[in-house]
Amino acid sequence: MSHARRSVLVPSVMAFGFAFLYVPILAMIGYSFNNSRLVTVWDSANSPTLKWYSALWRNQQVLDAAWLSFRIALLNATGAAILGTLAGLVLARFGRFRGRTLFTALTTAPLVMPEVITGLSLLLLFVAMEQTIGWPAGRGVTTLTIAHITFSLSYVAVIVQSRLAGFDLSLEEAAMDLGARPVTVFLRITLPLIAPAIVSGWLLAFTLSWDDLVISQFVAGPGSSTLPMVIFSKVRLGVTPDINALATLMVLTVAVGVVIATVLLRRQERRRERDLRLAAGAD
Amino acid sequence: MAARGLRLGRLLVIGVPMGWLLLFFLAPFLIDFKISLSEVRLAIPPYAPLLEWADGKLVALHLHLTNYRYLFTDSLYVSAYGYSLKVAAVSTVLCLLLGYPMALGIARAEPARRNLLLMLVILPFWTSFLLRVYAWMGLLRNNGLINNLLLWAGVIDTPIQMMQTDFAVYLGIVYSYLPFMILPLYTNLEKHDGTLLEAAADLGAKPLAAFLRVTLPLSVPGILAGALLVFIPVVGEYVIPTLLGRPDQLMIGRVLSDEFFANRDWPVASAVAMLMLLLLVAPIVAFQRLQNNASEAR
Numbered sequence: 338m339s340h341a342r343r344s345v346l347v348p349s350v351m352a353f354g355f356a357f358l359y360v361p362i363l364a365m366i367g368y369s370f371n372n373s374r375l376v377t378v379w380d381s382a383n384s385p386t387l388k389w390y391s392a393l394w395r396n397q398q399v400l401d402a403a404w405l406s407f408r409i410a411l412l413n414a415t416g417a418a419i420l421g422t423l424a425g426l427v428l429a430r431f432g433r434f435r436g437r438t439l440f441t442a443l444t445t446a447p448l449v450m451p452e453v454i455t456g457l458s459l460l461l462l463f464v465a466m467e468q469t470i471g472w473p474a475g476r477g478v479t480t481l482t483i484a485h486i487t488f489s490l491s492y493v494a495v496i497v498q499s500r501l502a503g504f505d506l507s508l509e510e511a512a513m514d515l516g517a518r519p520v521t522v523f524l525r526i527t528l529p530l531i532a533p534a535i536v537s538g539w540l541l542a543f544t545l546s547w548d549d550l551v552i553s554q555f556v557a558g559p560g561s562s563t564l565p566m567v568i569f570s571k572v573r574l575g576v577t578p579d580i581n582a583l584a585t586l587m588v589l590t591v592a593v594g595v596v597i598a599t600v601l602l603r604r605q606e607r608r609r610e611r612d613l614r615l616a617a618g619a620d
Numbered sequence: 621m622a623a624r625g626l627r628l629g630r631l632l633v634i635g636v637p638m639g640w641l642l643l644f645f646l647a648p649f650l651i652d653f654k655i656s657l658s659e660v661r662l663a664i665p666p667y668a669p670l671l672e673w674a675d676g677k678l679v680a681l682h683l684h685l686t687n688y689r690y691l692f693t694d695s696l697y698v699s700a701y702g703y704s705l706k707v708a709a710v711s712t713v714l715c716l717l718l719g720y721p722m723a724l725g726i727a728r729a730e731p732a733r734r735n736l737l738l739m740l741v742i743l744p745f746w747t748s749f750l751l752r753v754y755a756w757m758g759l760l761r762n763n764g765l766i767n768n769l770l771l772w773a774g775v776i777d778t779p780i781q782m783m784q785t786d787f788a789v790y791l792g793i794v795y796s797y798l799p800f801m802i803l804p805l806y807t808n809l810e811k812h813d814g815t816l817l818e819a820a821a822d823l824g825a826k827p828l829a830a831f832l833r834v835t836l837p838l839s840v841p842g843i844l845a846g847a848l849l850v851f852i853p854v855v856g857e858y859v860i861p862t863l864l865g866r867p868d869q870l871m872i873g874r875v876l877s878d879e880f881f882a883n884r885d886w887p888v889a890s891a892v893a894m895l896m897l898l899l900l901v902a903p904i905v906a907f908q909r910l911q912n913n914a915s916e917a918r
Contacts, residue, residue, distance in 0.1 A: 347728075350721035351737075357718075357795065358744050361755035364765055368758060413874045424637040430690070431634065440634065445640035445911045449904060455874040458648030458882060464665050465651050487644040490637065519626060548748040551858050551873075557881075564876065565750050572750070572863065578726020584710060584751040591747050601741060620898050 362588060369581035386558060389582035398567060399583065406564040408548055409478060413485035414543035420486065421493020421542070422535055426527070428494060429501035430509075447491040456555030459484050463556060476558030484556045485546040492545065493538030500534035501527075536571045540598055649897070656890035657683045667886050687891035697875065697892065701899070704872040707786075707861075708835065709853040710846050711793040712801075719801035719846065724835075726802075727809035738806065745799040752865050753792050760788055760864070788864035793854055801846035807834070808842025841910060848907040852900055872896055 370385035393399055424444050431437075447455065463473055463480050473479045508530070512522045550565040557563065562570075572579055625714065631910035658667040659682070672680035675715035692696040726737045740798040744752060759765045767779040782788055812835060866869065870878075880889035 339680075347725040349719045350718065351725040353721045354798070355737075355740060358740070358798065361759055362744070362747070362752065362794070365751075365755040365758055397814060419698050420637045421641055423633050427634050427637065434634065436634075436638070440638055442908055443638065443645055443911060445908050446904060447645060449852040449907055451853050451858045451873060451896065451900070453858050453876045454652075454897055455645075455648075457876065457889060457893050459644065461651045461655055461886070462644070462648040468665070483644060487640070490640070494637075543879070544746050548750065558866050565748065568754075568770055569750060569859070572757070576754070576761065581755065581758070584748070584754060587751060588747045592743060595743060595746050596739070603735075607782040 343432040345424055345598045365581055366585045366588070369578065371581075372580065374578060389578045390586070392579050393583055393586075396563075396579065399564070401564050402564040402567040405561060409481050409485060409563065410546040411467075412478075412482045413489060413546040414442040414539045415541035416482065416486040417489040417493050418535055420537040421490040423530070424490060424494035424499050425497025425531075425534075426503065426523075428498045430527075430609045443571075444491050444494045447488045448495070450488075452551035453555075455488060456484070456552040459487065459552070460555040477554055480556040480558070481553055481561065481563065484551060484552050488549075488552065489542040489545045492541050493535070495535075496538045497531050500531050502550075504530055522551070528615070533606065536602065538599070539596070621788070640887075652890045652893055655887055655895045656687055656906045657685070658887045658890075659684050660885045660887050665886065666884050667723075668915075684887070687887050688895070690888060691891055691895055697872075700870050700872045701895070703869055704855050704857075705899070706911070707789060707793070707857075707871060708851045711797065712791055712851045712855055714794045715798055715801040715850050716789060716843065716847060719798055719805055720839075721806035722845075723802045723842075726806050727812070740855060741802050741806075745803075749796055750859055752796055753860055754791055755864060756788070756795065757783065766801050780882050783864060784866050784868065788803065789861055789866075792860040792864045793857065797850045797854060798847040804849065805839065805842040806847035808839050808845075812838055819871075841914070845910050848903055848910070852903050852907065856896060 368379075369389060370387070371379055372383035372386045372388065373380035424440075425439065428444065459480075460476075463476060463483075466472060467474065473483075508526050509522050512526050513519075517525070548565060549563070550569055553563045553566055554569075557566065567582060568583065571577060621642070629893055629896065654670060655667050658670055660666060661668045670682055672682070673679055691815075717816045719754065722741070726741070728842075729737055757764070757907050761767070762779040762783070764782075766782070767776075816831050816834050816838075820834050856873040856876075857871060858877055861871040861874055876889050876892045876896070879892060880895065
């Protein structure tokens with residue numbers, strides 16, 4: 338076909354693009370097993386080694402920061418999943434209402450807003466609030482969590498909204514016609530339909546929070562350094578082998594998690610489609 | 621009774637996320653604006669109050685435009701804004717040039733391969749931004765992997781200075797923001813009706829002509845969405861220029877951060893943020909229009 342002839346360009350750009358995306362990460366993973374402290378000299382006599390990984394276990398600063406980041410990411414993902422699901426529901430199902438334009442603007446702007454602006458503005462708000470109402474007292478887990486929820490709820494909203502847009506209203510309307518109350522319709526029909534989107538949203542919100550540096554730098558207090566903040570302060574001084582090891586662990590955990598989640602969600606999706614087909618065939 | 625309950629429920633579902641965003645997303649900008657009109661002061665917090673109260677009465681209102689005047693007169697700020705806009709524009713074009721063929725290739729792959737390729741695009745998006753930029757430091761340094769390979773292969777005699785250059789900044793930005801370009805493009809391209817291209821071919825159009833006159837015009841919304849998703853955040857980019865960029869030419873995100881953390885000049889940092897926001901209002905509004913159209917079209 339006509340596609341066949343020009344298809345040299347597209348596949349070669351694709352191959353280059355994917356190599357471009359993955360080579361740096363693979364190189365970093367490779368060097369995390371290098372024995373030499375000079376990151377770029379491969380000490381083939383004593384490598385591969387796990388010594389940088391075991392060094393991480395003894396680094397209390399890194400462990401504390403990881404624990405803090407983990408707690409914030411959990412709180413954030415849960416908060417963002419709840420608020421983001423509500424926002425996605427409003428965007429997809431509530432039609433027109435007064436203030437819809439503002440509502441849409443507020444939910445989509447955080448997706449593109451430069452982080453330095455969001456971070457600075459939120460910090461100024463927290464300072465002003467503390468001055469006037471005494472809350473939040475100081476900066477730490479609370480301010481970090483609020484800041485993270487604010488930017489990550491938009492991602493959940495977009496995911497939930499596009500999932501809902503993929504289903505027409507007929508199921509929900511049928512349930513309403515049969516006399517189900519709105520809350521029942523939501524719990525029995527809408528929620529199961531969007532559950533995969535909420536799970537993806539929760540996972541994305543978790544990683545967004547876990548990885549955030551810029552906004553956290555503004556709203557964190559003294560003594561509440563998140564893992565990216567600790568990494569950044571080390572990385573500014575140069576490449577170090579223990580950071581290579583830490584990065585490898587983080588990248589591999591996320592990669593494995595995303596692959597497993599994708600496979601599970603897809604399998605569940607197939608089962609649901611099959612059930613729907615069977616149900617349709619049974620009529 | 622039931623109708624009132626319904627209305628109340630509706631109000632709650634709208635009100636909870638709306639209230640959160642009004643308080644934690646919109647209100648901060650107003651405070652930012654207020655402080656940008658204030659004066660720096662050696663205090664905690666380090667700015668002068670705008671309003672002066674005495675016995676519960678407002679006695680004075682102090683507004684200072686000096687911070688803004690400062691931004692236009694000091695060449696540091698002017699050049700940082702200009703440089704940031706240039707870097708964002710060039711990176712957007714580079715992302716498009718690399719991302720478009722990739723999105724097209726994925727959209728036209730067989731369904732089974734398509735999911736795998738799509739996952740390969742999304743996966744970096746899930747891994748830490750900071751670590752992906754850091755990974756480049758290991759490749760670009762004077763004694764990094766690329767220079768070592770080139771030296772070993774005999775292509776060069778002395779290492780090429782790649783870190784702390786414009787090249788490294790563009791590389792880091794294209795690398796980090798490429799998925800933001802590919803995903804909206806893919807979403808758009810995947811929906812194209814293949815029969816249009818077949819019709820064009822039947823009518824004698826060469827593949828290039830069919831691409832230019834059918835596929836490209838249809839993909840304009842995808843291009844715009846991807847371009848805005850790259851351009852807007854890159855203007856305020858902080859991590860990439862700090863780790864990979866030139867020390868003699870700062871981007872505005874770095875300037876803002878330095879004003880705030882190093883100089884502790886909150887009013888000037890706020891003014892820098894406000895002016896950046898002003899520059900970005902038009903692209904942000906365009907992005908929202910696009911999002912609205914996309915959600916209404918479905």
